[in-house]
Amino acid sequence: MTDTYPPTSAITIIQAPRNLEIPDALRSDVRLLGELLGRVLIETGGKDLLDDVERLRSLTIAAYENEDTAAFEDAEALVTSFSPERAEEVARAFTCYFHLVNLAEERHRVRVLQGRNPEPGEDVGASFTSTMNALVDELGEDGAQKMLDGLEFRPVLTAHPTEARRRAVASSIRRISELIATNDDPRLGEDVQAETKRTLLAEINVLFRTAPLRSTRPTPLDEVRTAMNIFDQTLFEAMPRIYRLIDDRLTGKAAGTLPPRSHSFVRFGSWIGADRDGNPNVTAKITRQAAAIQSEHVLLGLEHAASRVGRMLTLDAGDTAPSPELLQLWQRQRSLADELTSEIATRSPNEPHRRVVLMIAERIAATRGRNADLAYAGPDDLLDDLRTVQDSLVAAGDKRSAYGEVQGLIWQVETFGFHLAELEVRQHSKVHRQALDELDRGVQPSEMTDEVLDVFRTIGALQSRYGVNAARRYIISFTQEVDDIANVHRLARYAFGDGETPVLDVIPLFETFNDLKNAPAILEKMIELPEVAKRLDETDRRLEVMLGYSDSSKDVGPVSATLTLYEAQDAIARWAERHSIRLTLFHGRGGAMGRGGGPANEAVLSQPPGSVDGRFKLTEQGEVIFAQYGNPTIALRHLEQIASATLLASSPSNGELNASAATTFADMAQVMDAASRERFYELVHAEGFAPWFAEVTPQEEVGLLPLGSRPARRGLSVESLEDLRAIPWVFSWSQARINLAGWFGLGTALKAVGDREQLQKAYREWPLFTTMIDNVQMSLAKTDARIAARYLQLGNRDDLAALVLDEMERTREWVLAATGSTELLDNRAVLQRAVRLRTPYVDALSLLQLRALRTLRGAATQETETTIDQARNLLLLSVNGVAAGLQNTG
Template sequence: MQALQPTSQRETIFNNEVISRFELYNSLFLTLPFYKVKDTGTLLPLFIKSCEDGVKNHETPHKLIEEFFAKYTPNTNPQDIIDLLFRFIQYIERQVVLFDAVEDASFNKLNVADEQTSLRALFLKANDDKKLHRKVDHLIEEFSLRLVLTAHPTQFYPGSVLAIINDLTTAIRSNDISTINQLLQQLGKTPFFNKKSPTPVDEALSLAWYLENVFYFAAANIQAGLNQLLSEYHIDPKKVIELGFWPGGDRDGNPNVHPETTLQVSRMLRQILFRCYYRDFRNLKRRITFRGVEDHIATLHDVLYKNAFDSNIELKDISPFIIENLNKIKETLVNDHGGLFSDLVDDLLRKVELYRSHFASLDIRQDSRILRKVHAYCREQKPINSLFSKDYDQLPEAEKLKALTFKTAKIIYSGQQDNLIEDTLQTIAQLQQMQAENGEEACHRFIISNCQQASDILQLMELFLWNGWEADNLTIDFVPLFETVNDLAGADRIMEALYTHPFYLQHLKRRGGKQDIMLGFSDSTKDGGYLMANWSIFKAKVALTKISEEHNIKLAFFDGRGGPPARGGGKTHRFYASMGKEIANKNIQLTIQGQTISSQYGSVDSAAFNIEQLINAGISSGVKEKHNVLLDKANYTILDNMAKDSYDAFLALRQHPLFLPYLETLSPLSLLSKITISSRPVKRNAGEALKLDDLRAISFVTSWSQLKQNIPGFYGVGTALKNQEDAGNWEQVKNTYQESGYFKTIVDNCMMSMSKSDFAITAYLAKDKKFGEFWKVLHNEFELSKKMLLKLSGHHALMENYPVEKRSIAIREKIILPLVLIQHFALEKLQHDLNDEKRQAYEKLAIRTVYGIVNAGRNLA
């Protein structure tokens, strides 16, 4: 993994390039008269100062806000106060965007890589070391990076706003004051959000903006650099980067995704891609005006234009045809024209080889409980009903596996199908059409959420055989998703059952002997807390790697890493660089979503940097193949004991009678379903009473982050560390921390999560009659965790070793402090009897604060 320039140098650049420029442009921004309320921008700094003073004095948000308006806008009626608070929110939302743009404009200066630790340095060393050269050569042959963009309710900006942000970043980079002024005015007048919830297709279109404007260029640029590097060291270039896509294919818990949705998104990705190809081709055509290439140029122009703009053409994978013609053009340029402009051909060739006709592979995902219902429905139909006993569902797992026949059949459906059964059956049949239109890579993975037994996968395979697929041509990879603590503990037993099953083993052989397994952080954190979730996933990876190696299966882990540390996010590069040889790491696959997309992959520069960091981390880790010290008995025992203690503490908190009432009353949890930024419901089993098990992890983590308490990102860690200290094991804990990069990454991510917490904001709750004691429980664990983590790391403050990132977080938290207090003010008002008009006004006020808080956090939800 590449290191950055010295910390002190980064701090100086951050102060000069980010803080100073933000203060300059923010002062300009606050003078712009966007809205009906006079002097909003003038009042906002005063309001921010009142908020800061009020938090220091532990005042309630209600008292703080009421006193502010009494002092600065006396005789203002309640409705005008609400209106002015809305204007404050709108300004602050755009201040966050401005700070994002200023930071992004300085990205290249802040993230200059150290060439001594780069991938090139590794190849240079390998050139002099034959043994290392062979290892690198072999690893490159197998290595791949797959980035999967997922639909996420906190990535809410429409394309128009994203375009403004992009242009604003460019203008700031060149200090173009006139353009900056115009763009800030445009930003102030452009709506950030839709009035109604997006459809899954809308979400896909919004996320495709990043594919078209960022990844299309960034991934190709990285691949070009890697190809150049490999050729210099006489290693054959290979495709390393793959893109995946979930919007339109992920139907787990989202009743708004239908077969026609999936097909529409697949075709949309194809059309956007060909428009990118056509855009590049026009530049190529403008330069290559020589004799000998006219026919190929004309042919490609016609083909690319029709695929980009003609909705009536027959869809099929034409990437081989495009590659063939581009190679012929290149051959003529090299042979007859001295290779002039052949670099333009190479660039387009590289993109076509990367993205083919599909751009990004669309994954299908559904919950195992739904798939079991579909299998049960099909077993009632002719001729399948004769193959199964009526008590099949009650059979032990071993008996179920024996009962599965894997016979190809054409089912004669009768009776009414419910929507989810119909969706599954139509989607299975439709996948063949999608592969025919865009190529096999367009959609070749089916992910089974909540996978609890081998039959969950094998029964799904039968559904394919009963709905138009042949066993010999089943071009689908079946991917189990293990997420809860219990499911992770039993994952290796499930996979061994599959690896020893004749039909499944035969299928794997046809698929190149490779198995993808998805491990999700979200529900494991909600289920067991931060430390137990990380430790459970680590142990599952070790066990799954071992069992896969024993059966000669090439294993690829697909990490469901969300934005925040509480959902697997955080310092991703260090996470992958810290893997030992006991964990399969030749194929890095991870989800990127929410504010992680805009913060780490929002521009071509930042995306290219982070893609390169991941590749460097994976290859460097693979070359070293060090033993993971966490598997040594002393280290393993200490982590195991801490995880159990942390789990017990988190479980006790979850079982506290005030746990959900606290979250429902003091956070916007109960209002999230009214936010028009997602097609997916806040919880499963919509319409029923709220249960923690039904609550989606995104909603769970988002609610705690809105409270500025981030409980899922640290709770139980302090207790676990203190217990070890009390037991006389502190020296061993310190040794484990010093020796294990993995454990250090867990600690760093935990401290990042805590840095985005601020219990001072809710300190007034300590005196609350209902929630006071519960708040103290949360606060005490926060203070204990902070104390123990600082003692363990030897630091004096959280994120002390990341001063630039720490300063960035501090500025963002300062910007959005008024939003947090306005939210608490509105939620407090909603606890009283209100008429419908006032209730709707305060609900809307609370809801609008959510966007800016999430966006400022960058990886909070």
């Protein structure tokens, strides 16, 4: 068969920079995908398109590798010379590159995890076995098991608009991912390999030809359905696997024949379709629909799982006798549906366990279809039936079936219930005050107030239909006084009048610098509220408090925010201990460094003593959801690392380490706090800073991207940063290759300390400082001073531009001084490689974005409407590509 495509040597769109060491398997994947993308470019736009892409790629690589100023200027000139149509095609080509190289790296990570043979610099983190061994050494067998029994991890999926790609693109990427995995199988024959590569080429063709930008803003229900893809493809099957993995490691050869040592410690939450703070598109009706969609997916999953388990239990009663309780269960099932059970019995002769489980599957189906005669009242009833089956199998001597497939199904029901993820309502404290003002004055309630009250009725309805755990948490944004908590309970009473209000766990969210400082005093008054005191009695004194990372960072800068968050957690943990409260701190972390991002397992280990205590809860959003949970192998590793870190963080030795370090470096922290905050205020409090920020970044244009259902800012003005949400604040700085939200002020803080030996000692011995420095290394590694300078020139404020660039250079210098390294990320070889692999290609997109921004900034007097539309479209395409290249957008 003749290959009609050009020789592969002419196709080099994806190629690693020459001085970059890449494992052979990863390099092979990158080369293959590059060849296929090159062919697609030729087929789509001709050899001229590939040549233009290649010229720009070569120039940006030369500029990056050799710090070649002439090559950088030539790259700028080339971008300027493109026609509008060519500029868009080139932007899409580089965006495709990022999607493909991300997949190649994901595949390599899976390869490493499955082989457990990490390359040099590959950090696969602590295994659960090593964690439990360490805890046994410290606490003994009973103490370690007690900690494991109390383990809780609560990831909360949010719809914050940081996932820049549309769902059609995400689906195409997932298909390509599966083909890359297939191509990695060494057992493939020549014909299958050829077919796989042909299909890969077809899928990459679809990816390139699919419009990367959404034409309309997604609705909240679109966001719910996107999250369901992760559940369907990964999470439902992954959860019993993580529990099984842990149990296997703890039980050894006896695994599967003993009651599991690992309980179902993960419970998912979701703000998608429930978080209405600043999002008028999320209504009570939407929340009800979101719950129905979630329930449909989980019940369908449970039905299929139960059917599969039932079909497998072909155990003859002569060898595996049913217990009396199992026979009683079968009789109860027969009384519910005699005809259906007769049919099942005919298909399962002398197989009592199979009959019962197949009927359980039918009852789950009836629950989904709302058939009142057969439906389960709730997940507890289903669990009772499954445990009856399990106990019967154990009594009959078949422990492998009991603690194998049946246990897996039990874990799934325990994890997901009939609701999949608890919907957590969030609303701004100001909205509650406005609604109560109307209600207390006895005026005709406005539409807003009616909606507020309907939310409480919706919570009650969801609890009645799906169980209390389907929706009982109510989060108050910008909690500033105890009345903000009391107001939620007052509104619930208004909503139900003389009727019984639903179960509510009201969670204060402390976000700003002052609110974090005042948190213990507010909590002291909170537990005196009758409704809160009653819930403490009902829940064994459990209480949840949420901490906002992003607004505190925008408020006082990343250094002061980090230190203040630590102090707040420490103070809240001490307060909780005094009141015998079982505290869960809820971390409102984002994907980017400016919003508390970074490796979660390292962040857990740097928490104050007593603030974790076996329980960890955090928000997972946007691209982070897909990065952590999109691939089953990576999801398992992520969950194992979080579980390990949560247990280790709760050990006395880790608490003592953090407490000792906080005391040792307290004076240093004070110096850093004051110096960094002063520097941050010098920038953000400068006259005209907010409009300048909007000029030098694509902040206004980011608001045009239909990323999510939530508006980009709370008001219409950009005159004040208070009106701007934290996400576009971080997103915009990252697009400008400045990443200011993640590092600004740290250089000044470190220089104020001044003692390099002291800084290196802190980096070795103070976990909070280590985590801060490593996160800033990641943030700085994705900056580029040359490109940043060109963005900053757009604002015609040399003073502010110089302030930013000076602090960038100072931070880079002093971070290297603190780590004792010569290059950023020298201690993170794999991450360093990933950044270097992408940077020249991100540079190309940044130059295209700058071209568009310059046109738009001068558009008022110089450009035609057509030119403005073309520039705006190019800018939005480049935003999409840079987000894919940087991998953490907001």
